[in-house]
Amino acid sequence: MVGITSYGAYIPMLRMPLAVIGGGKPGGPEKAVANWDEDALTMAVAAAIGCLEGIDRSTVDGVFFASTSYAFKEKQGAAIVAKALDLRRDVVTADVGDSLRAGTTALRAALDAVKAGSAARVLVVAGDTRMAAPRSPLEANLGDGAAAFLVGDADVAAGLDAGHAVADEIIDVWRREGDPFVHTWEDRFVVDHGYRQNVRDVVRGLLEKTGSSARDFGKVALYGPDARSHAAVARELGFSSDQVQDPLFGRVGNTGAAFAPLLLAAALESARPGERLLVVGYGDGADALVFSVTPAVARLRDRRGVGWHLARRAEVAGYDKYLRFRQLLATEHDRRAGAGISATIHFRDRDEDVSLLAHRCRRCGTTQYPFQRVCYRCYARDDFDKVRLSDRRGTLKSFTFDAFAGSPDPPLIATVTDVDGARLYLQMTDASPNEVKLDLPVELTFRRIHEAGGTPNYYWKCTPAR
Missing domain, CATH: 3.40.47.10 (Thiolase/Chalcone synthase)
Known part of the structure; x- marks a missing residue:
């Protein structure tokens, strides 16, 4: 069937x-x-x-x-x-x-x-x-x-x-x-x-x-x-x-x-x-x-x-x-401005940026993001497995509110998020500043970051786990 x-x-x-x-x-x-x-x-x-x-x-x-x-x-x-x-x-x-x-x-x-x-x-x-x-x-x-x-x-x-x-x-x-x-x-x-x-x-x-x-x-x-x-x-x-x-x-x-x-x-x-x-x-x-x-x-x-x-x-x-x-109202900041991302850099970093893959050390088990050649904990060199972080939950370890970043919905919430021991620098979305606090459980969501050069650039953000 x-x-x-x-x-x-x-x-x-x-x-x-x-x-x-x-x-x-x-x-x-x-x-x-x-x-x-x-x-x-x-x-x-x-x-x-x-x-x-x-x-x-x-x-x-x-x-x-x-x-x-x-x-x-x-x-x-x-x-x-x-x-x-x-x-x-x-x-x-x-x-x-x-x-x-x-x-x-x-x-x-x-x-x-x-x-x-x-x-x-x-x-x-x-x-x-x-x-x-x-x-x-x-x-x-x-x-x-x-x-x-x-x-x-x-x-x-x-x-x-x-x-x-x-x-x-x-x-x-x-x-x-x-x-x-x-x-x-x-x-x-x-x-x-x-x-x-x-x-x-x-x-x-x-x-x-x-x-x-x-x-x-x-x-x-x-x-x-x-x-x-x-x-x-x-x-x-x-x-x-x-x-x-x-x-x-x-x-x-x-x-x-x-x-x-x-x-x-x-x-x-x-x-x-x-x-x-x-x-x-x-x-x-x-x-x-x-x-x-x-x-x-x-x-x-x-x-x-x-x-x-x-x-x-x-x-x-x-x-x-x-x-x-929807970019239907004139604003001071245009998310489409700029020359756009480098196709070469995008190609090189697509496993990390699009798939959100991290390295896990085979010797000590430490998860590290972005990719590293040397484990920062046990110093093992080129001895890693790739692991996916996008379907795992994390915890908020630090955050700040940026009212001058040009977000269509200020303030922009910038965070340091722990996911399986790896520390990720992520923007937060679908969240009110009133609900943001340390150790807040979050999940990851695929979003547009900007449209520099007139084309969308995708990456991952965190959002409160609901």
């Missing part, structure tokens, strides 16, 4: 009340927004770390990364994800983009790869941070998030039963080269001729192919451009409100290529053995996949899923701060 063996999810901690977009007071419905140092790729890495918890990473044969908002146009994101996760050098990597259903397309491609025997385990990650024009009607519906699935043929928690797809050529939602914002045509046209038509066709085609009815599914993870259209299509297809997975409008928002995958991850959190799950993605057509839940789903209950991330929240302090995070 081929299917999903593990899953992970990531929703940014920050929430923006929808009322503040129009100048109102905080409170009421909200959307999840990425912090200034987060993007589609960093969120995908975070979801993948949760997905791979307790799993030998050397068994992963491939990484498929789905996004419509990845920063580079000619540089593979899946390769960065694989490096950040410290996966094998010979993994197959591929990016899937340019469509809102890239997430479900990548998932189907991974299922096909495992079924064909070209890979035993494939990691699928989807993340998006799409932007609409400030204060436009579309802005309230878009949110940020990511999801990850490990696909294999052993210890399957949700086995693939069937799939169906339709393709369509329609100009409904689009973004051209260089456009910062998503564009959309008239709402009724988009819903009636794009979303409603394609989702209805793919679901009805799947039901006919499998001889199933709408009542045969325990949960339906259904893509939707907005809450009203989502509910209307669900009713039209014959799904009851109990069957439809909460689309998270008013709490997270539409997370683009990660939207249907994120809802599928949420459905898996409470899925029972024997249930059938239907996931439907939309974008220039539609995808539909059916999974049957197995007893193996019980071992995934402790995953950091959607529920855990929904409970972990903090409000953005005003709409202007959100605009600064």
Whole structure:
């Protein structure tokens, strides 16, 4: 049986009340927004770390990364994800983009790869941070998030039963080269001729192919451009409100290529053995996949899923701060300034900077970061093993608040953090100065450090363990 063996999810901690977009007071419905140092790729890495918890990473044969908002146009994101996760050098990597259903397309491609025997385990990650024009009607519906699935043929928690797809050529939602914002045509046209038509066709085609009815599914993870259209299509297809997975409008928002995958991850959190799950993605057509839940789903209950991330929240302090995070408001400091990082230095230090590997002395066991030739404790020379620090917790040993560092969200919190005995100089993120104290337990998170030269530079930061 081929299917999903593990899953992970990531929703940014920050929430923006929808009322503040129009100048109102905080409170009421909200959307999840990425912090200034987060993007589609960093969120995908975070979801993948949760997905791979307790799993030998050397068994992963491939990484498929789905996004419509990845920063580079000619540089593979899946390769960065694989490096950040410290996966094998010979993994197959591929990016899937340019469509809102890239997430479900990548998932189907991974299922096909495992079924064909070209890979035993494939990691699928989807993340998006799409932007609409400030204060436009579309802005309230878009949110940020990511999801990850490990696909294999052993210890399957949700086995693939069937799939169906339709393709369509329609100009409904689009973004051209260089456009910062998503564009959309008239709402009724988009819903009636794009979303409603394609989702209805793919679901009805799947039901006919499998001889199933709408009542045969325990949960339906259904893509939707907005809450009203989502509910209307669900009713039209014959799904009851109990069957439809909460689309998270008013709490997270539409997370683009990660939207249907994120809802599928949420459905898996409470899925029972024997249930059938239907996931439907939309974008220039539609995808539909059916999974049957197995007893193996019980071992995934402790995953950091959607529920855990929904409970972990903090409000953005005003709409202007959100605009600064997105570089849509003029500021004194430009994170894009400068000549950029040296490609040679990046290549030389990528094991330490991207994979966060340290040296552990074979003689005395001392962990040291960055790489050393001589152990500072026992003075052994060139006698080390590489160890990964990114999935371990640390302790805060020193910190300072820098109000003049040019951070979009001052003060910048600089720390010395102990991880397995190694001392790392790290910035802290997703933290209030009020909660920072010595010996604070922290975990590590992959983030953007700066965008000098106009390209993102990624490294690790620490964040309070929650």
